[in-house]
Amino acid sequence: MGVIETVNLGHSYNGKTILKNVELNIPRGDVLALIGPTGAGKTMLLRLLDLLEEPSSGTIYFDGVNVTRFRNYRLEARRRMAFVQQKPIVFTMSVYDNVACGLRLRHEKGETIKRKVDDALELVGMTEYRDRNARLLSGGETQRIAIARALVTAPEVLFLDEPTANLDPVSTSKVEELLAHIIQERKTTVVMTTHDMSQGQRLAGRMGVLIKGELQQVGNTEEIFCSPQSREVAEFVGIENILNGVIIEKDENLATVRIDGSAIQAVSDCGVGDKVHVLLRPEDITLSRAKEKSSARNVFQGRITRVAPVGALVRIEVDCGFPLLGVVTRRSAEELELTIGNSVYASFKATALHIIRRWN
Amino acid sequence: MAELWQGLMKAIELIVTLDPEVLEITVRSLVISAASCAITALICLPLGSLIHFNRFRGKRSLINVIQTLYSVPTVAVGLFVFLLISRAGPLGGLGLMFTPAAMVLGQVLLLVPVVLGLVISALSGVDKAVPETAVALGASKIQVTALTMMEARFAILTAIIMGFGRAISELGLSLMVGGNIRGFTRTITTAISLETSKGDIELSLALGIILICVAMVINFLLNRLQNRYY
Numbered sequence: 001m002g003v004i005e006t007v008n009l010g011h012s013y014n015g016k017t018i019l020k021n022v023e024l025n026i027p028r029g030d031v032l033a034l035i036g037p038t039g040a041g042k043t044m045l046l047r048l049l050d051l052l053e054e055p056s057s058g059t060i061y062f063d064g065v066n067v068t069r070f071r072n073y074r075l076e077a078r079r080r081m082a083f084v085q086q087k088p089i090v091f092t093m094s095v096y097d098n099v100a101c102g103l104r105l106r107h108e109k110g111e112t113i114k115r116k117v118d119d120a121l122e123l124v125g126m127t128e129y130r131d132r133n134a135r136l137l138s139g140g141e142t143q144r145i146a147i148a149r150a151l152v153t154a155p156e157v158l159f160l161d162e163p164t165a166n167l168d169p170v171s172t173s174k175v176e177e178l179l180a181h182i183i184q185e186r187k188t189t190v191v192m193t194t195h196d197m198s199q200g201q202r203l204a205g206r207m208g209v210l211i212k213g214e215l216q217q218v219g220n221t222e223e224i225f226c227s228p229q230s231r232e233v234a235e236f237v238g239i240e241n242i243l244n245g246v247i248i249e250k251d252e253n254l255a256t257v258r259i260d261g262s263a264i265q266a267v268s269d270c271g272v273g274d275k276v277h278v279l280l281r282p283e284d285i286t287l288s289r290a291k292e293k294s295s296a297r298n299v300f301q302g303r304i305t306r307v308a309p310v311g312a313l314v315r316i317e318v319d320c321g322f323p324l325l326g327v328v329t330r331r332s333a334e335e336l337e338l339t340i341g342n343s344v345y346a347s348f349k350a351t352a353l354h355i356i357r358r359w360n
Numbered sequence: 361m362a363e364l365w366q367g368l369m370k371a372i373e374l375i376v377t378l379d380p381e382v383l384e385i386t387v388r389s390l391v392i393s394a395a396s397c398a399i400t401a402l403i404c405l406p407l408g409s410l411i412h413f414n415r416f417r418g419k420r421s422l423i424n425v426i427q428t429l430y431s432v433p434t435v436a437v438g439l440f441v442f443l444l445i446s447r448a449g450p451l452g453g454l455g456l457m458f459t460p461a462a463m464v465l466g467q468v469l470l471l472v473p474v475v476l477g478l479v480i481s482a483l484s485g486v487d488k489a490v491p492e493t494a495v496a497l498g499a500s501k502i503q504v505t506a507l508t509m510m511e512a513r514f515a516i517l518t519a520i521i522m523g524f525g526r527a528i529s530e531l532g533l534s535l536m537v538g539g540n541i542r543g544f545t546r547t548i549t550t551a552i553s554l555e556t557s558k559g560d561i562e563l564s565l566a567l568g569i570i571l572i573c574v575a576m577v578i579n580f581l582l583n584r585l586q587n588r589y590y
Binding site for chain 1: 487489492493494496498
């Protein structure tokens with residue numbers, strides 16, 4: 001059994017459903033990133049798990065104990081966890097007293113407090129700020145104090161709500177580095193929310209995608225990015241080609257999918273007649289002016305409908321009977337004369353496609 | 361004019377030579393006001409946090425009533441306490457009439473609304489994230505209250521000092537239930553009032569100067585607190 005487990009967890013506020021049917025199992029030592037668009041209920045889920053708020057329905061187990069309702073259990077369990085808010089605040093006290101706070105609330109001895117606080121300040125690299133007024137620190141420094149304040153109690157589970165959302169890029173990378181270090185050193189179970197997928201990827205081993213209050217998928221990074229289980233997850237993780245089709249033929253696990261009159265070959269477990277979404281990352285499409293010999297099973301001719309430069313890359317929209325979006329470098333776009341109206345061949349492998357069943 | 365000037369000189373002399381009567385009256389004033397203030401604080405801190413941290417029907421109205429009582433006239437409280445402790449009153453048996461205890465009782469009644477109201481607004485002035493953070497750090501309900509009060513400590517101290525200021529400068533109540541008995545219930549304000557009507561300007565001026573000094577010290581402390589972040 002995981003250190004935290006939820007069963008059919010749901011929450012609503014003022015008649016509005018914020019979370020529904022969340023089933024999570026977080027084993028000890030796990031680092032789980034909850035990703036999802038803003039307003040998906042990530043923060044609320046963290047608050048429920050940290051027992052800051054009582055869920056409307058469902059059950060939460062902490063270390064095997066049902067802590068959903070009983071107040072005494074909840075305080076005791078909460079004292080074994082720590083929470084770093086999205087916009088952490090510090091108390092009007094010295095940095096030292098701020099970090100010592102959690103220990104004092106747990107009635108630890110003076111000597112122990114001093115040792116632990118000094119250790120924590122060293123860990124976050126804030127030793128020389130020890131006696132300063134915490135209220136006068138910058139955003140990044142405040143964040144680091146909040147992390148020290150959370151870690152000093154040696155929590156079994158650490159919750160981080162958007163740990164870098166309010167920081168500038170330099171502070172962000174500092175805080176991220178610190179978190180990576182802590183995750184490696186302390187082996188603490190971490191549950192964090194982020195809207196930055198790459199941050200989730202850098203820090204966490206597992207990810208959960210929360211969309212409109214529902215936990216759509218939990219899995220390792222690769223599964224989330226390459227095999228999303230729903231259209232919503234696919235959209236959120238940046239798979240921009242999502243085509244609707246029907247499987248018309250199946251040979252072993254190679255399926256032929258009909259899309260608007262064209263046939264695409266893809267690897268899939270679905271059977272003949274299934275309605276499916278075909279997911280394809282723009283990066284997996286090769287664009288060329290002439291029909292080349294290639295191992296790709298899918299080659300389509302089309303006309304370029306839109307060219308949009310983004311940074312060093314150019315996004316090319318092609319109409320090959322169905323819309324496709326590909327990306328090339330700026331240089332290739334120039335060399336291949338990929339301009340609006342030109343004809344182009346788009347090719348992609350059967351294995352680059354990901355097929356999911358659709359119900360509508 | 362010369363007479364006034366002479367009076368002022370004499371008054372300063374009374375102060376610098378530490379005239380026993382001036383000293384005695386001053387100390388009594390300070391002690392009575394401090395006692396009222398301490399009792400008021402003991403009532404208002406728990407009561408204020410109880411009101412602030414709990415949700416109940418009529419909370420808004422209760423706070424409105426408390427704020428209305430800020431400006432209750434001292435003589436009105438005086439009358440109330442007078443009726444309360446007079447022979448025929450409900451507390452008549454205690455024999456409190458014309459004692460320092462009666463003055464303290466009256467001043468507490470006078471101060472409680474002011475200090476209570478200011479304590480509540482001090483607590484409401486604390487960022488909502490403070491109690492939230494305290495809970496997340498593992499604070500019990502009482503610890504959350506304590507931490508929030510710690511965060512509001514300067515504003516709360518300001519409230520108490522304001523209460524002290526009101527207590528030491530109030531006249532009507534002390535006169536009505538204290539009786540201005542020499543060596544027993546005579547305070548700075550009651551002495552000034554009596555001596556002035558008797559024509560003894562020197563003592564009045566001496567005590568007046570002291571009262572202004574006390575007010576200045578209070579004001580100075582308030583300013584320091586308000587300019588202080590930490």
